Amino acid sequence: MSEARPASAPTVMRVVLGKRLQYLREKAGLSYEQAARSLDVTHATIRRMEKAEVGLRIPYVEKLLQTYGITKSCEVEDFLALARDANRPGWWHRFRDVLPEWFSAFVSLEGAAELIRAYEPHYVPGLLQTDDYARAVLRAGRPQASRQEVERSVALRTERQALLTRENPPLLWVVMDETVLRRPIGGPEVMRAQVDRLIEACSQPNVRLQVMPFASGPHPAMYGPFHVFRFQEQPELPDIVYIESLVGAVYLDERDDVSAFREALDRMSAQALPTHRTEAFLDSVRKEIQP
Structure with missing residues (x-):
């Protein structure tokens, strides 16, 4: 791929x-x-x-x-x-009216992975977004989309999130830049609810969330967001890296390429706030959001 x-x-x-x-x-x-x-x-x-x-x-x-x-x-x-x-088409095929073909592969990988690691410098990852936050993000990214298309995309995103509470869910490990929390999206109420969702996620046993604060300085992945998928039940599959752009995506599975992204994540995870301090940081951010 x-x-x-x-x-x-x-x-x-x-x-x-x-x-x-x-x-x-x-x-x-x-x-x-x-x-x-x-x-x-x-x-x-x-x-x-x-x-x-x-x-x-x-x-x-x-x-x-x-x-x-x-x-x-x-x-x-x-x-x-x-x-x-x-x-046979996956469950997401019924959303093909709003799901780009290049993203269908992502949804399939996401559903089959044992471990999903990600770095996100711009937005809360889709698996942790509230509906209102997702609407605001989708409207900003697709200003020409109709209300119906936005709602269909939100429904798809919500259905994807079910994998975090299914039996034998994957481990979701996200390093998220502080910028994500400081960027006002959807207004104060939407942001407070979104931060509440992130605080809640910190208590889920299969979610590991770390914030990279501004004070940490530069880090290995400042160029942009990416995901790394790992599979246990399918030993034929190597780790796969997903990198998205405005008009498509690239999937990498060559050993040297994937190793570079894994090493970047390892270094960032050591540099970012640990999970227990991330929850406290999120709580302080929530208190700063003005009504």
Whole structure:
């Protein structure tokens, strides 16, 4: 996963199966070209399947498994069943009217991750936003959006937040710049309610929130926000970094790239306020918000 705005945003399972196909091909000692000849397609088709850039056509998958020496019917059927599931749209598909294709992959990764680490210098992360704060952020970022589109986007954001209270939720670990708390969004009442939500989040066992105060000075990630996703149940998936821009996003999974972001987060986590001091800091900020 490396480019913003893919033709069809992959689900996590499609990424996993693509990597499994790559492993089976390499184990069989076949090149892209040799695998492609078994399907009478170009080598680019095989590469795109392995990179999860296209859907998994079941006849293609079945033929590839045979080519790679997978002959046990139960193994083939299990793989094909997973491929059918991977091709089904995720729950977020019903929000496709307001959900950019490049962000669909983010929602899929978010729902499958065991650990979500993030640095946010501008806004409260979406998983911790109140509805009113989310409305204000969305209106600022999409001034041409209709009221209905904004409300649909808020509903999507609210539904995403359910993963924090589900059974076996991920650990959300956020380093948030003090700027986030000082930037007035939606008015005093909205900001007070949002800070209350952050204080509440500090008591959740699967949320680790740290504030990077101005007094801490410069830090390794002053260039912009990012997320790092880690997966336990899908060992084929490496850690994935998500970087967003105004018109799309980039997903990085190369080891050296990801390591740079992980190291930045580790250094910032050591530099930012620890969680118990963050809660006290949030309480002081709330008291400063004028009615």
